[in-house]
Amino acid sequence: PNTVVANLVVNGPEKQGCPPHTVTFFNNSxxxxxxxxxxxxxxxxxxNAARTMVHTFVAGGTYQVKLTATNGCSVxxxxxxxxxxxxxxxxYTTAKNTYCKDEWINFVNTSPQGDFVWTFGDGVSSxxxxxxxxxxxxxxxxxxxxxxxxxxxxxxxxxxVSKSFTVLNPPIATFSSNASAFxxxxxxxxxxxxxxxxxxYSWYVDGVLV
Numbered sequence: 001p002n003t004v005v006a007n008l009v010v011n012g013p014e015k016q017g018c019p020p021h022t023v024t025f026f027n028n029s030x031x032x033x034x035x036x037x038x039x040x041x042x043x044x045x046x047x048n049a050a051r052t053m054v055h056t057f058v059a060g061g062t063y064q065v066k067l068t069a070t071n072g073c074s075v076x077x078x079x080x081x082x083x084x085x086x087x088x089x090x091x092y093t094t095a096k097n098t099y100c101k102d103e104w105i106n107f108v109n110t111s112p113q114g115d116f117v118w119t120f121g122d123g124v125s126s127x128x129x130x131x132x133x134x135x136x137x138x139x140x141x142x143x144x145x146x147x148x149x150x151x152x153x154x155x156x157x158x159x160x161v162s163k164s165f166t167v168l169n170p171p172i173a174t175f176s177s178n179a180s181a182f183x184x185x186x187x188x189x190x191x192x193x194x195x196x197x198x199x200x201y202s203w204y205v206d207g208v209l210v
Contacts, residue, residue: 010065088114142165
């Protein structure tokens with residue numbers, strides 16, 4: 001008589017999840033001494049006598065996990081269905097990635113759906129869909145958008161995207177000269193550029209670019 005009984009057990013909460021989703025499979029088969037594991041996701045089929053297997057599904061999809069049990073004479077199979085929800089899409093755009101201190105930045109959320117949490121790298125966060133933010137101190141800031149999508153069974157999947165922004169001091173235009181309130185002709189004007197936080201300059205005399 002056939003004495004092989006194939007029995008594959010998965011804890012209920014692990015039958016569905018967000019990628020990457022790790023599942024522990026318990027092999028409770030009886031009457032067999034060799035087992036073939038096929039996880040249904042294109043990873044190599046495993047042949048061994050393990051009673052517990054841990055596998056990680058890296059992409060969304062519905063997977064039929066098959067355990068084949070044999071004792072050399074009889075062969076039996078059993079399956080479990082694992083559902084891995086799609087990874088949320090998290091994306092946003094801005095007009096540029098370099099701004100001046102105190103300049104407002106418009107963050108445009110291009111994620112198709114979900115709930116959102118923004119962290120701006122300066123201790124400030126927001127749950128608005130399309131927030132505005134300004135940085136009060138020059139520096140480099142990593143702005144992260146995390147998108148949460150809740151599945152019908154309550155499973156909450158998330159995905160984050162981060163971009164780096166450079167914040168500069170606004171330029172200060174100043175100069176000094178040898179001129180006084182009244183000067184005698186012929187007079188040669190000499191000026192010295194004392195501006196700060198700038199790398200390009202334009203000079204005008206009586207409204208004319210020189």
